[in-house]
Amino acid sequence: xxxxxxxxxxxSFIVRMYKLCANxxxxxxxVLFTWLTRKGxxxxxxxxxxxxxxxxxxxIEKALKQRAxxxxxxxxxxxxxxxxxxxMLEEAQVTASGSDRERMKDQLERxxxxxxxxxxxxxKVEVLRTTPYDVANSHHSSLLTQLWDLLNPSDPIDGMKxxxxxxxxxxxSDPSTDFRGMGVLSLHQLIYFxxxxxxxxxxxxxxxxxxxxxxxxxxxxxxxxxxxxxFLKEGFLKSHFYNTLDHSESIDDFHHAYVxxxxxxxxxxxxENPSTIMEFNVIQIKFESILRRQLERTTANLDLISLxxx
Numbered sequence: 001x002x003x004x005x006x007x008x009x010x011x012s013f014i015v016r017m018y019k020l021c022a023n024x025x026x027x028x029x030x031v032l033f034t035w036l037t038r039k040g041x042x043x044x045x046x047x048x049x050x051x052x053x054x055x056x057x058x059x060i061e062k063a064l065k066q067r068a069x070x071x072x073x074x075x076x077x078x079x080x081x082x083x084x085x086x087x088m089l090e091e092a093q094v095t096a097s098g099s100d101r102e103r104m105k106d107q108l109e110r111x112x113x114x115x116x117x118x119x120x121x122x123x124k125v126e127v128l129r130t131t132p133y134d135v136a137n138s139h140h141s142s143l144l145t146q147l148w149d150l151l152n153p154s155d156p157i158d159g160m161k162x163x164x165x166x167x168x169x170x171x172x173s174d175p176s177t178d179f180r181g182m183g184v185l186s187l188h189q190l191i192y193f194x195x196x197x198x199x200x201x202x203x204x205x206x207x208x209x210x211x212x213x214x215x216x217x218x219x220x221x222x223x224x225x226x227x228x229x230x231f232l233k234e235g236f237l238k239s240h241f242y243n244t245l246d247h248s249e250s251i252d253d254f255h256h257a258y259v260x261x262x263x264x265x266x267x268x269x270x271x272e273n274p275s276t277i278m279e280f281n282v283i284q285i286k287f288e289s290i291l292r293r294q295l296e297r298t299t300a301n302l303d304l305i306s307l308x309x310x
Contacts, residue, residue, distance in 0.1 A: 041059075041062070041063040041066060042060070042063035042064065042088070042089075042092040042094065042108075043092065043094045043095070043096065043104070044059075044063075045059040045060045045062075045063045046060065046094075046104040046107050046108060047096070047100075047104065050298075051298060051299060052239070052242075052243055052298050052299045053242050053243050054238065054239035054240075054242035054243045054298045054299070054300065055298035055299075057111055057114060057115075057238070057242045058238065058239070058242070058298060060107075060108065060111045061111070061115055063092075064088070064115075083105065083109065084109075084112065085105045085106075085108040085109040085112065086105055088108060089101065089104060089105060089108065113248060114242065114248055114249075116248075117248030117249055117250075118238065118241065118248075118249060121232070121249050121250065121251065121253075121254060122232060122233065124251050125185065125229055125232060125251070125254060128183060128184055128185035128188060128251075129182055129183045129185040129229060130183055131183045131184045131185075132179070132180070132183050132184075133176045133179035133180075133183065133184055133187065135160065135176050140184060140187075141160060143184070143187050143188070143191060144160070144175060144176075144187065145157065145160075146191060147168070147187065147190055147191050147194070147218075148165075148168065150191065150194040150195065150198075151168050151194060151201070151202070151205060152167075152168070160174075160176075161173050161174050165218075166216075168205065168217055168218050169205075169208055169215070169216035169217030169218035169219055169220065169221070170216065170218045170219065171216060171219055175218065178218065178219055178222060179222065181222065181226060182222050182225045182226055182229070185225055185229070186221060186222040186225035186226075188255070189221065189225050189228075189255050189258045189259075190218065190221045190222075192252070192255040192258070192259065193221070193255075193258070193259050193262065196255075196256075196259060197259055197263070200259075200263055203266075204217065204262070204263070204266045205217050207266060207269075207270065208220065212275075212276060212277070213269075213274050213275075213276065213277055213279075213280075214277060215277055215280050220262075221262060223284070224258060224261055224262045224265065225258060227261060227288060228254070228257055228258040228261055231257075231261075231292075231295060232254065232257075236292060236295040236296060237254075237257055237295065239295065239296075239297065239298050239299070239300035239301075240257065240295065240300050240301055240302045241253060241257075243299065243300065243301050244301055244302075244303060257302055260302040260303065260305075261291070261302070264287075264291070264302075264305065264307070264310065265284065265287050267307045268283070268287050268307060268310050269283055269287075271307060272286075287310065290310050291305075291310065294309055294310070
């Protein structure tokens with residue numbers, strides 16, 4: 001199960017047995033439902049009423065993966081007058097006809113577009129993550145300077161290597177070294193945050209300067225880029241995207257998810273009221289665990305998750 005969280009080592013015997021039993025049970029339920037309804041999983045996913053848009057999309061996706069097609073099928077579909085969606089309906093032996101079949105075909109086509117866009121988003125994120133910050137790249141340097149200017153519009157930085165970078169939460173005089181894990185992706189996300197939510201960003205920056213519980217703002221931002229990417233790769237952002245977007249998700253939608261996650265953490269951190277900065281990592285781990293449980297729901301919506309939910 002994509003969204004299952006099992007508190008054991010993935011390589012342990014208990015986990016392997018749990019997964020085996022879960023798969024056997026799921027196959028049994030699938031056979032039972034197919035026999036009772038005389039409809040396969042894909043037809044049921046397209047024809048049933050679901051509690052949320054994400055629930056419908058995830059069930060369609062599961063049905064397609066069960067048929068070993070994956071979400072890239074329509075890219076390599078043979079040239080034909082028959083649409084990829086219709087080919088899938090035929091292969092899945094969907095019995096609906098007339099207007100019902102047209103409705104299912106339209107739903108499936110839209111679902112394929114959304115799933116394809118999600119895969120493309122994952123690729124774009126990886127391209128940015130694997131692009132290292134290059135001190136010799138003038139575009140990268142201008143982005144870093146832009147970040148400083150957005151946070152300190154009336155106080156320009158005195159060089160690309162300066163102790164003053166520590167004022168916005170870099171670990172040393174050369175901020176380029178802090179981007180090693182997430183590449184320029186984290187730089188783009190920090191800039192997006194301050195551009196879209198300047199008041200919130202400055203409030204978090206102010207919190208980061210607290211004398212006892214303050215934390216390095218930029219480094220924390222890079223950590224939350226890593227967390228947001230991890231959620232994306234593990235499928236935990238799918239329900240949020242499917243429930244909130246009428247269009248295929250873009251890199252800006254991913255950045256928006258980052259903003260919401262970083263903002264929620266800042267509120268959560270203040271509420272936890274740590275005695276020292278040494279509790280930061282423990283609080284972050286606790287936050288991630290709670291947020292995962294929120295995001296794995298098919299009704300998940302990051303825009304509606306509040307501090308009371310955490």
